[in-house]
Amino acid sequence: MSASEGFSRLLLSVRRPESMVSAYCLLLAVIAAVGLTHGYHYHRKQLYPRPEPQLQVKSGDPLAPYDRGGIPLRRPGIAVSQYPQFEPSRGWVTSYLTPFTRWLARHSRHCGTTIVSHPGGILDEILYYTRGLDTVLESSIMFVGFVIFSWVVRMKTVTEREMGRRE
């Protein structure tokens, strides 16, 4: 086997799709191994800071980990965002609670654990308003994923004839 033939055989073995994944993983493993040997710096001044973990829970706040101040529909809550000048109604979503959540907060001390599943609160402020484009994109990615998934199922995994069979 000549040198050029060996070289082209090497190139052929590399161009298989599974070698591509292996080569990429090798690159990532090297980068991660380098990263493990260093310390990391943290910038203390962050956007949307939150209090120390468990601080609100210990003080008995009914909206425990997600209380950011404000009164629903009266006073906006605190949201330290990047561009306040582009967000005229900043903070209102943070302070908003649905009537049901308000009732729950009065009668239960653990309302904060369910607040993520009701409209209103700091997470909804970031997800829908200040960084809304991220969430719209995320749902579009899910949309494309489902389109590919259902198309492959209908055309390949289960053929059209199987799909239309009588049940």
Place this chain on the structure above:
Amino acid sequence: MYPSGEVFTVIPLGDIVPYLSTVNAVILGVLIAVLLLPILSRTDIYVEVDHRRPKIKAKIVTPREDRIKAALALTSTLASVGVVTTGDVFNFTLFLSLLGMSNMGLIGTTVGDDFALECAFHYGLMCLIASLPLFGGAALILASTGTLSLHELMKLPRGAGGWTLTYGKALLTAGVLGEAGVGPFYAVKVDSFRRIWGRYAFVIHLTTLLTFSRFMEILSLLP
């Protein structure tokens, strides 16, 4: 001063502020002009000639396959428009994920070619694995500088963030290499991209390459 020239317009969407500058506008123009080519062409029989073993392979693309490929090519183009205009690091990674996803779908929806499925599977694996360096890089940039907006990152002095930011940039570069299939992986992926068997094949090439040229601009923006 932006490295991509004069800024024509900004679109304020809360914390995410996409902008259009000279270089971005040129990239965008190329993207839309080239997308017009498959829209205007009406061919639907594709021929592949193998020179080593004299062999000719022809394929007729069914309207059904053509329709899903048109939809996915449109998504891919829209995603790269987002990649080119976005003004936020995390938003950039999400647009890139959308791009990788629709490119994977373009390869995977080829009918009557088992090797296409093999390629699509491994491209999907690449996209999945690349989400670690992409999101991890964005997270490290956020941790070391306290912001994700490119407009703010640009104003930071040189050397801000230190090793953490450098490492974040390295991770981000690795993620873009994997997700868009450029650099050393392009030579491998070209074989998968050929499996599309149709007029949308060069949409993939174009979007991934323009994505990387935009990433070069982001790298020069970061301190």
Place this chain on the structure above:
Amino acid sequence: MQLVPATVPELTVRMYHAAVAVGLAAGLIATADILADRNPLNRLTMTDAVEIGALALLASVGTDLAECLILPGLVVGLAELMATSEVLIARHSDPRSLPRFDPLDMEVLRTAPTALMIGLALYGVLLTGFTGGAVAGTGAAFYLFSRVNRPRYEEWRGMESLSGLGWALWVIGFSLFFLHPRYWLLALLLAGTGGILVKVGPKLSLFGYVMGYDVRVGAGDVPER
């Protein structure tokens, strides 16, 4: 008590150093495993471990922003994993070799799924948002899993367009936030209730519907009541 501190507390910073190391170590272990084994199924499952590393790195920042960035990260991984695994199934499966089984003819299988679906859907509507959509969708998926009751594809097709409608509602809510900031409450309810509830629920139910085709059923043997 101070609700929102000016700078990130000391405890979060200490946890950050550990979390970055954990994320990188998870990535290193998972990528090493993918390198070592070429079995496609093993590679697919190990990419989930890679995702965990990505989520750990995102979570290490420890602010409210980081908590919100986890959600897109998680969903992107989920969607890609689903499409990729379906491509793997299509590559290696033969539609003629699907396993065959005979369903049980039991009273409870006919009545319970409907009751459970109604209960879960009502609870999902009460919760709203991502969690509510997931709960309602689980109810619908369970209803479709119980194969005796499964409707025909043509009857269930409308759910797909419903999910597209939900996506459009959400985008309307998002643009309303910036076009008319005074109507933020309407926008919030559109995005939270209308958008996500309608979006996540039908998708999970479609998922359940498609899953039913993994098993070939002799449903014709069961008498309709």
